[in-house]
Amino acid sequence: MLGPSVRRPLGTLSLLLSATLLAACGSLNPSSPQAPLPPSLNAPAASPGATARTGQVAVKVLAINDFHGNLMPPAGGIKLPDPQDPDKTITLEAGGAERLATIVAQLKAKNPHHVFVAAGDLVGASPLLSALFHDEPTIESLGLMGLDLSAVGNHEFDQGLDELLRKQRGGCHPKDGCKGPTEFRGSKYQYLAASTIDTRTGQPVLPAYAIKRFDGVPVGFIGLTLKGTSELVSPTGIRGLRFEDEADTVNRLIPELERQGARAVVVLIHEGGTPTGGINDCPGISGPIVDIVRKLDKRVGLVVSGHTHRAYNCRIDGRLVTSGDKYGTLITEIDLTLDRASGTMLEARANNVVVRPETDKDPRQTLLINSYQHLAQPLIDRPVGFLAKALGKDGADLDEGGGTTMGQLVADAMLAATRAPASGGAQMAFTNIGGVRTGLIHRPDDRVTYGDLFAALPFSNAVVVVEMTGAQLQRVLEEQWRARGGQSGEYWLPLQLSQGFSYRWDKRQPIGSRVVPGSMALDGQSIAPDQTLRVAVNSFLQAGGDGFRTLKETRLVQTGPVDVDALEAYFKARGTARVQPTPLDRAVRVDR
Structure with a gap:
C-alpha cells in the first residue's frame, strides 16, 4: 500500500529492551563484506x-x-x-x-x-x-x-x-x-x-x-x-x-x-x-x-x-x-x-x-515465534491507556472528505506533543494516511497496549514543527491528488488533520485547484495566504515523502518526540478516561 518507510533505526525502542534481553543475545560480529551479487540467478x-x-x-x-x-x-x-x-x-x-x-x-x-x-x-x-x-x-x-x-x-x-x-x-x-x-x-x-x-x-x-x-x-x-x-x-x-x-x-x-x-x-x-x-x-x-x-x-x-x-x-x-x-x-x-x-x-x-x-x-513456526515472544512480550503488553470504541484507518472507515478516526487521533497526539512552548510550538498538525498502518481494536476491558500503538505507527518517525505560509499550506493540500503520470486515472493520499484545522474541497475542479478558496481555517479563523503558521508533521513528510514536495521548502523550527511516543503520551495524559473517536468533519467534500 502507498505509505512511507521507516526513516530511522528503532533507537527509542532499543532503549526499552531489558538487560535480560541483551544478555540473551550473544555477541556476534557483523557479517564480512561480500562481493556484489550478479544480476541473474540460476x-x-x-x-x-x-x-x-x-x-x-x-x-x-x-x-x-x-x-x-x-x-x-x-x-x-x-x-x-x-x-x-x-x-x-x-x-x-x-x-x-x-x-x-x-x-x-x-x-x-x-x-x-x-x-x-x-x-x-x-x-x-x-x-x-x-x-x-x-x-x-x-x-x-x-x-x-x-x-x-x-x-x-x-x-x-x-x-x-x-x-x-x-x-x-x-x-x-x-x-x-x-x-x-x-x-x-x-x-x-x-x-x-x-x-x-x-x-x-x-x-x-x-x-x-x-x-x-x-x-x-x-x-x-x-x-x-x-x-x-x-x-x-x-x-x-x-x-x-x-x-x-x-x-x-x-x-x-x-x-x-x-x-x-x-x-x-x-x-x-x-x-x-x-x-x-x-x-x-x-x-x-x-x-x-x-x-x-x-x-x-x-x-x-x-x-x-x-x-x-x-x-x-x-x-x-x-x-x-x-x-x-x-x-x-x-x-x-x-x-x-x-x-x-x-x-x-x-x-x-x-x-x-x-x-x-x-x-x-x-x-516449527510456533517454536520460532515463541523464542522471540518471550523477549518482546513485556513491551508489547505494556498498558498505555483506555479506548471507548474501535478506531478505523481506511476502507469503510475512510470518510468521503478524507478523514479517519485513527488518522485524526494521531494528528491530535502530534499537536499535543509539540504545542508548547506557546511562542514556538505547533498550531496545527497533519500526517499522511500511509503512515498510519492500522486502526485500534477495542477490547472488552477498554485496555490499549504499546503493541497496539506500534502496530499503527511502526516507522518511528520524529514529529517535527515546520514554519510555512498559508499559500504553502494550500499547495500542500492540493498535492493530495495526483495524476498517475502516463497512466490512466488519478490517486488520492488524504492528509489526516488535527483538531482546530479545517478546509473544504471540490472534486469537480481540476487537480491543483480543488481546495475551495477561503475555506482553510484555524480555530474558526480564515487562514490568509501570507499568514505564517507552525505545523507539526512527521519527519518523512517534512523530507517530501509521499510526494508532498512543498513541505521540503518549509523551515524546520522544532524537533519533537517519535510519533508512537507522542501517541502513548496522549493516552497516558488521559489516565483512566476512555479516548473517544472524533467527528470526521475536518476535511469536507462539497460536491456530494
Whole structure:
C-alpha cells in the first residue's frame, strides 16, 4: 500500500529492551563484506518427483504479498462475503505464520513441481514482535516455510540498501547488534530487484531474475520494485538508487531469459491495482498494474502483484494477474501448464485461499515465534491507556472528505506533543494516511497496549514543527491528488488533520485547484495566504515523502518526540478516561 518507510533505526525502542534481553543475545560480529551479487540467478532444478513424463508439465506456484511482518494473525482479520447474505460482509480472524506455513505445506504436497514466491513488502511497517528485532523473525519464518523468491517492495528499503543486503546475507545489526535468541543468518529465499539500479554501477542491486526448472522445463522469474518507490521512501533510504520503468525492464530481460532456454516467464512485481468483486473475482480492475501488464512482452504469462493490499484474480490482456490481500491472510494457489517441447506456458489459473483460523498450527513456526515472544512480550503488553470504541484507518472507515478516526487521533497526539512552548510550538498538525498502518481494536476491558500503538505507527518517525505560509499550506493540500503520470486515472493520499484545522474541497475542479478558496481555517479563523503558521508533521513528510514536495521548502523550527511516543503520551495524559473517536468533519467534500 502507498505509505512511507521507516526513516530511522528503532533507537527509542532499543532503549526499552531489558538487560535480560541483551544478555540473551550473544555477541556476534557483523557479517564480512561480500562481493556484489550478479544480476541473474540460476536456481537449482526442482525435483521431478514420481510423475510420468508427458508432453506437458504441471507446476504449482504459491504466492503471497505485503506480509509486513505479521507473524501473528493481524487485528481486523479479513473481510469476506457473508455466506448468509452476500450483500453483507463478515470479519474472519485469518492469517498468522503458524497457519500459513501449514497451508503452504498442504498445497506443496499436491504437486512435486512447485515454487513459493512473493511480490514484496514482506518486512517493514511490521508489528512490534518483528520490528523490535529488525524483522529478523519474519525472514526466519518465511525461510522456514520454504519461500523461494521475492520481489523487493518499497518497504524493503525502510532502513536503506545496506540493511536490505544484511537481511539477505545475514549478520548482526550494525547499531543494535544481535537481539534475537539465535544467530541471524539472513534470508533463505532470494530477493529479486531487476528495476532497482545502483547509479554508480548501472547494475541491479540484487539479482534481476531467477530461472527454475520443473521436470527439465525452465521458467524465468523476474522481480520488480515499483517505479514510484522514490516518492514512498525517505531519500536517505534510497540514495544512489534509481527505479526504472517496470514494463521496459521486463521486456529488456526477455531475450536474455530466452537465450537461457526460459520461454515461460513469471513477473513478481510490487505494484498493483484496485479491483471490483470478491477475492477470486475481477469484473473490473483499475490502477497502475493494468497499464504495466498491457505493455509486457507476450511471453509473460503470469503476473504476481501486490502493494495495494487488495485481493484479486484477474485476466488482463490475456494474462493471469493475481494479488493475495495483505498480512498473510491469503495465499494464492496458481496452477501452470507448460509445454515440454516448446517450454511455453499453455495455461495459468489461480485461487486465493483464505488462511482460516481453524487451520492447524505448524509446530516449527510456533517454536520460532515463541523464542522471540518471550523477549518482546513485556513491551508489547505494556498498558498505555483506555479506548471507548474501535478506531478505523481506511476502507469503510475512510470518510468521503478524507478523514479517519485513527488518522485524526494521531494528528491530535502530534499537536499535543509539540504545542508548547506557546511562542514556538505547533498550531496545527497533519500526517499522511500511509503512515498510519492500522486502526485500534477495542477490547472488552477498554485496555490499549504499546503493541497496539506500534502496530499503527511502526516507522518511528520524529514529529517535527515546520514554519510555512498559508499559500504553502494550500499547495500542500492540493498535492493530495495526483495524476498517475502516463497512466490512466488519478490517486488520492488524504492528509489526516488535527483538531482546530479545517478546509473544504471540490472534486469537480481540476487537480491543483480543488481546495475551495477561503475555506482553510484555524480555530474558526480564515487562514490568509501570507499568514505564517507552525505545523507539526512527521519527519518523512517534512523530507517530501509521499510526494508532498512543498513541505521540503518549509523551515524546520522544532524537533519533537517519535510519533508512537507522542501517541502513548496522549493516552497516558488521559489516565483512566476512555479516548473517544472524533467527528470526521475536518476535511469536507462539497460536491456530494
